[in-house]
Amino acid sequence: MCLAIPGKIVEISCDNTDSALVDVVGVRRRIDLGLLQDDKPIAGDWVLIHVGFAMSKISEQDAFEQMNTLRALGEIDGAMQEVEGYGLDNMN
């Protein structure tokens, strides 16, 4: 359900590795990493945040692949034209 937003981990707390500071478009929030015990994120990783907890790591690779699939929609006869790095290089 439910409102969950992507945020980038800015720093992991030294005295509590379950606590991290995330950045969501310039807004910083302290969140709980307790549900990602099995696959701990590090600073720079993107996570999905719901009610103050990180639920999942966001895979940039999968996101890129998805964008490529979307760009390929509408290609004639399924022929995949080579996708230039359309705007992706310009995005932070």
Place this chain on the structure above:
Amino acid sequence: MAHGAGGKASRKLVEGLFAPLLFGSSPGPLGDAAHIDINGTRVALTTDSFVVKPLTFPGGSIGELAVNGTVNDLAVSGARAEALLVTYVLEAGLPTPVLEGEVRAMARAARDAGVRVAGGDTKVVEHGKADQMYVTTTGIGHLIPGVTVDPRSVRVGDKILLSGPIGDHGITILLARGELDLEADLQSDTRSVLPLVETLIRAAGPGIRWMRDPTRGGAATSLNELARDCGLGMVLFEDQIPVRDTVRGACELLGLDPLHIANEGQFLAVVSPEYADAAINALSLAPGGGEAQVIGEVREQPAGTVLVTTRYGGSRIVDMLVGDPLPRIC
């Protein structure tokens, strides 16, 4: 009473209770200021109460809000504030440095806004009865020639202008309350919009139909009131509505809509199409007006409603605020 946040509940209180009993047979829709005739001279009058927690926040304090809020109400009614009267209701036990700080802030804001504080009153109430302090300001000013503000003059095809980014003030207050674990580089946008309004009047006076400062309840509430008063539709283009990234981020994190968030240093204007270009050019060149945008236009349908459209053809109706803007998790 859920009437604090502006929007539907407040409006019901004013229209349902106060207006019939106090305003009698006054014709016309309720505006930001009253224009009355005193022996042939037209003056503008307005009053507003300021209740804010915390008292000080990034970008200002209750002192600035009290001055700018009233100056702005007069400005968007087409009047220049000349003098203010200020009433303080103080909670017993309020530390003197806090009070002094607010009075200084008010004096500074009045100087910056070019308005004089002509007098006032103070009352002290029991501890626990006033959230530290409540401030009421009453402003009087003279009408600026060359402009008439009247929602009934709005026509299909008119453009809707916004002076700058929305949401700064409301989100700043929310974060300043410290209940949320959120930090952002954000401050209240409190300022006098009189200089920008005067710029607009100089550039587009005859084309101005309506203006308002979207405080409590946000731009959505102000535009809904206009839509209701003129019976036309306000169609906004989502991509053209200026919102700072941090405000957008905070709204996303909390599940709030920037259109419902209070502003203290912006104004909306509806301008006829012939004057719209001149209006927006003049505003964007003026100090503090660099982020002014045309955010929409007036259409016949959907009548009495505010509609927000997206670039890819989707649209949604934005209502007046119902109660306080509540954050959501779902």
Place this chain on the structure above:
Amino acid sequence: MRFVDEFREPELISRAAEEIRRLAGTERHYRLMEVCGGHTHAIYRFGLKDILPENIELIHGPGCPVCVLPMGRIDDGLSIAQQPDVIFAAFGDMMRVPGTQGSPLEHKARGMDVRIVYSPSDALKLARLNRDRQVMFFAIGFETTAPSTALTLMRAKAEGIDNFSVFCNHVTIIPAIRAILDSPDMRLDAFIGPGHVSTVIGCRPYEWIAKDQHKPIVVSGFEPLDMLQSIVMLLRQLKAGEAKVENQYKRVVPWEGNRAALRAMAEVFQLRPYFEWRGLGFISQSALRLNDKYAAWDAEQRFFVPGIRVTDPKAAQCGEVLKGVLKPHQCKLFGRECTPEHPIGALMVSSEGSCAAYHNYEHRKAAMATSLTSIA
């Protein structure tokens, strides 16, 4: 990458919409259910219905944890909070949901200590800061939210914070989907699967929908491009006569789910034998309660709970709207006695409830269309 704006690119949205139109054709009428309230909200917020062709009908499912909560449970929670030293803490979503004596916000106006929290951890923090008070967290949500409540309880136990308790209304999504499919008046072609619940439970739990019920299900993200891509994937399956589980939201949803989250839930919760869902009746094994290890933090054990069942007014057709059998405006009370300002049923209070969404977005557009035709 910001993972949001990219999925709202207008050019790509047009292309996806084109592809949907091409696949949908004109002959067949497609009925797709989006299970999750967050998807309902997204559909309206982004105006997706305006982009989809007429022969694709989106049916709103029961995945709104506020909407399916019976009024009696709200009354129970509020009755605990009547006690003088109790602080009632809940998410913003709950604040305007009416009980028989009013909503939490209305109770607050009458003097009850009601606080909005943005995380179960906030509620625990309240307990730490107010040792002389009892903090009761009114927990709602599907499996997306339950692990966070669970972890918070584990922390409360570890720290020995005994002035904290949870009134648990967590529900599970699979029984709800089953109830929909078991409903005799249901006719659905496929499902847009809940994206965030799936970050916890993964995609396997949906396999029976494809295998046994032969209906495609695509686990979907919440941005416009996510939902449009999911519809493309569903249409492709339907046209090919396939029925399988697909994961459109790969960047976030792991096929196997989140083991740590599932472990936390198993540590703290157990399934209730049955639970009443507003509009759907009693469903077995569909809701969570605190298990014996955490009984000390269970508000229902610590406090007396009246447990009164409140039946909805007969005229309110929340159940049928929840099941997608009726459209919101077909309920007799819609737009008249039941509006966002005076909600009779929870579907009108929650912003993602079908009725509230419909009222705010569709209703007036429909009225506008009617008035246009009557002028013509």
